[in-house]
Amino acid sequence: MQYEKKTFEIVVGDIIADASGLTEALWKVPHAIKITSVRFGANATIAAQDTDYQKIAVKNGSNEIASITLGPAAGGDTLTLGTFVEKTPAAAYAECAAADTLTIAYTLTGAGLAVTGLVIQIEYYDINA
């Protein structure tokens, strides 16, 4: 059966360097879905760096679906103008039940790293509309 891919996106905006501990509600899903991709973008290039950086995760409850970590310089994620960093969701948590609330959670390393104009896009299809 062919499913229709859909997207949900939100402009989260500017994230302060120390957003650790913040949990923001992202989306309460209207029915069961399966997430096929999670994308992160920004309106300024943020290069992965050592010592001070931030992890940005999309979660369902305590389960992490996908995340980017803007450090360390070697191996960390870099947000580049005009493109999305695309992450494959964790297979165990890609499916969400109706009325689940997805959130964004931030984890600090060192002094953190600010992000300008954060955009998160979730690509999914409905399981039982």
Add this chain to the structure above:
Amino acid sequence: MREYVKKTKVFHLGALAASADSVLWAIWKTPAAIKITAARLAANTACNAANTNYNTWNLKNGSVVVASIANGPASGGTSFTAGAFSSMTVVDAAGASELAAGDTLSFVSVKQGNGLALVGAVLQIEYYDYGN
């Protein structure tokens, strides 16, 4: 002729800085082939079109301009009214307004002179999709 259902995407972009020049902001990777039929930009504070210092905002697919709007010059530019959408000019051509699945649509700001900020910007894209 097949009837398509119009859909919309809304992006709350917030403040668009006057100084933003050649800023390329990825906002949407299309899940299916689509055709954009309208694009609109609104602000929560009025902004009169001005000469010398203003911004042009484009929706781009790669280097291709899909739609554009500018708050200048005074003659020909768009004056924004608080709480109202202003229509962007959509390039109605297959290579522009029609996007393939997986294309990334970006919002691009280019300043003229010192630029002219827009506050509380909201972008709406109206489209229909051709399916996966």
